[in-house]
Amino acid sequence: METKKIKIGSIIITIILVLWAVIQLFPLYWMFTFSLKDNSEIFGANIIGLPHNWIWENYTTALTKGNVARYFFNSIVVTGLTIALTTVTALMATYALTRMVWKGRKLANNIFMLGLTVPIHAAILPVFIILRNLRMTNSYQSLIIPYSAFALAMAIMISSGFIESIPKELEEAACIDGCGVYSIFGRIILPLMKPALATISIFVFLQAWNELMFAVIFISESKFRTLSVGIQTLSGSYTTDWGPIGAALVIATFPTLVVYSLMSGKIQESLVMGAVKG
Secondary structure, three states, rough: HHHHHHHHHHHHHHHHHHHHHHHHHHHHHHHHHOOOHHHHHHHHHHOOOOOOOOOOOHHHHHHHOHHHHHHHHHHHHHHHHHHHHHHHHHHHHHHHHOOOOOHHHHEEEEEEEEHHHOOHHHHHHHHHHHHHHHHOOOOOOHHHHHHHHHHHHHHHHHHHHHOOOOOOHHHHHHOOOOOOOOHHHHHHHHHHHHHHHHHHHHHHHHHHHHHHHHHHHHHHOOHHOOHHHHHHHHHHHHOOOOOOHHHHHHHHHHHHHHHHHHHHHHHHHHHHHHHHHH
């Protein structure tokens, strides 16, 4: 009887998980099929079914006439440089705050942590005034610097737990062998921080890749627009043809799925390490 109860319970759990997976995957399916349809299928004739005619030209239209290829390149540049700048500065700051002894480090750490309490969009006006006075609007750095600054507090908080779990004896042994601060950081700390790097990279990627308000306000020239802003402008250019807009949405979503699928293992590893430590 107990075996039957266990089997029935497993079947019920499996059914629930399958239904939940279908619910989660359905938006991706709908968006992909949406990108391959014409207006007649999108607005009533075939809303959720597979396309009757697979219109792959929608992707060509989005990339060329819709200028999505340029927007995609801009997003890669902005997001990639934001991830690089945030991870490097966060790890170096965390090492200085947790391992090095100097006057005022607790105050500095508290100031960094205050960044977690400030909503990113609450600072739009002062950040815009600063960028305008520095003549940095309509440039890549007008997005890279604010994105990195607002992601720094979270990145420091994530990496602090990892650095604190690294035995200090490793650094002491390296110091005895003649390594300086930078050698210890580069040869001892960084190789042990790969899970933290993956975690920070995914969080920063999602923030920078999907951010809209800063990109709308700080960028007005088309050649510097990111995907989130570029897709918004397509609705005005293609009001009678929604297929290319769906194709642009697929192009914008695909990198997120690829990045998470490649780095999700590191995310799970970081969570397990945090649980074990706790």
